[in-house]
Amino acid sequence: MSDERTSCPRCGTVVGARQEYCVECGVRLPGPARFGPLPAELRSLRLRIVGLAAVACAGAATAIGIASDSSGDARVITATGGSVTAPTQAVEPRTRLVRWPRARSGWTIVLTSVPKSKGRDKAVAIAQRARTRRLQRVGVLDSSTFASLRPGYWMTFTGRYQSEAHATGSLRRARAVVKGARVQRIEP
Known part of the structure; x- marks a missing residue:
């Protein structure tokens, strides 16, 4: 642990480096020293963006390479031989309409x-x-x-x-x- 000491911005009381609140006035103390460096430093953010862009480009190039058909001599297979015609039965819908029986509920x-x-x-x-x-x-x-x-x-x-x-x-x-x-x- 570090013995660094800072002061409260409101009352000027000396506070510890990792202290979150001032004991005298109760104000929350500012600063990245409490939690470490900010998570999105400019340099590391740029590196992450460039890395993600490179991965995206590589993935797109791979997908295009897989999807494209580079074989120019595609073989066409034709089935030859006889065929049998299956007999079909003509199904005619009933042309008469149904009647409701007068005595039936x-x-x-x-x-x-x-x-x-x-x-x-x-x-x-x-x-x-x-x-x-x-x-x-x-x-x-x-x-x-x-x-x-x-x-x-x-x-x-x-x-x-x-x-x-x-x-x-x-x-x-x-x-x-x-x-x-x-x-x-x-x-x-």
Whole structure:
């Protein structure tokens, strides 16, 4: 340990070199002597920056060297021989729409409700579009024939479910086709 002594800048009392506070007035003492030299001396900072720049340049040069394809004579390999055509089965989507049985209760996903004044064709067109987007068991029903529905609409629906939870589980897939799709209870 060093016996160096300095004085307090406020009261002038003699303090030790590694002392942090003045005992007389309580002021915190300044100076790098308490903790050693500043961590970012200008010379060492320059050396660190130059060293890091050299490492970065070397890394970039290595990456470019590895990534570049210097081989000029690339061989092309061609497969020769016979081939077998796999038989394909034509899978035709069902063109008929599903009908909801009048005497059956259950849950469904209603894709859209079209007022009867606009005609059934618009509801059927939405149902056909839903079928091309791979929704299963799509149909159109007349809301006037079911007590749980508001009369006067053609309703495009998909699926028949035993519970609301099952219908809600399939709602996400239906909303990918029609954003306003909703779960609905159907009762005769």
